[in-house]
Amino acid sequence: MPVTLHSHSGQFCRHAHGNLEEVVRTARRKGFRVLGLSEHVPRYRTQDLYEEEVSLCGMPDVQGTSASDLTPEDLVNIFDEYVATAKRLRAQYQDDQFTILVGAETDYINEESLSKAVQLRQHHHLDYLVGSVHHLREIPLDFSQALYNQLLATCGGDLEVLFGEYFDAQFHMLQALKPEVVGHFDLCRLFAPRQHPLCHTLTPELQAKVCRNIDYVQSYGGMVEINSRAYKKNLPRAYPQPDILRIILAKGGRLTLSDDSHGPDDVALHYSVVREYLDEMGVNKVAYPLPCKEKQPANEISTVPVAWVDDVISHPFWSGLL
Structure with missing residues (x-):
């Protein structure tokens, strides 16, 4: 019953691409037992705003009409509609063989983005958060090579x-x-640069920062996702790469699985490649969060309640993907 806790839809x-219901139906058809929905929180x-949000070229909006440039207020409304849609789909498709968790992927651009994420979690009674960092110095670091190069230039060209x-x-987030x-x-x-x-x-200095972050995640029972989208981006392994995954394993950290899907396809x-990575690295179990039972700000969580998938490598789920 491998899980995926990180997903998006074109809706x-x-x-x-695609709509959220197509993502849910595809995950169920492929044999997932736990699907986490995690559309992006708004940017304020x-x-x-990203390039496609300010130059949509007649793309349909959420309601199916011709779209113009979006505003931050539009993103707030879109997120509200996402949560309502996700909860409706959970009521429609969830059963004792298929669990849907309603969450969100956060970002850290500035302090407001963090405080707003805490408020969104409380307001919408979200099951979980995927905590991500997509910006540094308020520049997107994963949107394009050009923007990454711009960011690197502001760092004096020093990758370290x-x-x-x-x-x-990440630690602050x-x-x-x-x-x-x-x-x-x-x-x-x-x-x-790959080389x-x-x-x-x-x-050693960067390893110390990674160890600090992993220790903090462990202190409240969080999970690090093994994210297969890295392969689509032509990285040699899933996130995190082996040097960091070894540290997590050595510390006994919790791991989970994500495809970071951006549509039903x-x-x-x-x-299937992730399974090979799990086997190679000796990962034998993964976790997933239990549904949220009460409203609680994310920053007041003491211990994350989880369930486990043991002996994950030999689970029959994988045979259905071959």
Whole structure:
């Protein structure tokens, strides 16, 4: 019953495709027992809108009419509609063989983005958060090679500076939100030069930051996702890469699985390769959060309640993907 706790749809995310119900139906058909829905939280400033949100070229909006440029207020309304739709789909499709968790993927752009995420969790009674960092110095780090290069230039071209700031930003996000799931732990490597040593092995200083972050996640019972979307982005392994995954395993940290799907065609994408990665690294069990039973701000969580999938490598789920 391998799980996926990180998903998006074109209905609520402009760089994804398909609608949310198609994602749910595909996950159920492929044999998932636990599906986490995690559309992006809103961004609250016009300057933080993505390219496809300000030049939509006649794309249909959520209601199916011709769309113009979005505003931050539109993103808030879209997120509200996402939560309502996700809860309706949960009522329609969930049964004793298929659990749907309603969550959100957060971001850390500035302090407001963190405080707003806490408020959204409380307001919408979300089951869980995927805590991610997509920006550094208020520049997107995973949107395009050009923007990554721009970010790297502001760091004096020093990749170690960029990585260090990324892991520091991640730590600050973890402290503010205590997300149940840590999203694509080493996303800072996505557009880094593949031949650079830091793409494979971190310096002792960076390793210390990673260990600090992992220790903090363990302190409240959070999980680090093994995220298969890295393969679609032509990385050699899923997030996190082996050097970081070894640290998590050595510390006894909790792991979970995610496809980070951006539409129904991405559901379980590269999961067969993820199974090989799990086997290679000696991962024999993964966790997933239990549904939220009471409203509680994310930053007040003491211990994340989870269920476990033991002997995950030999689970019959995988045979259905071959």
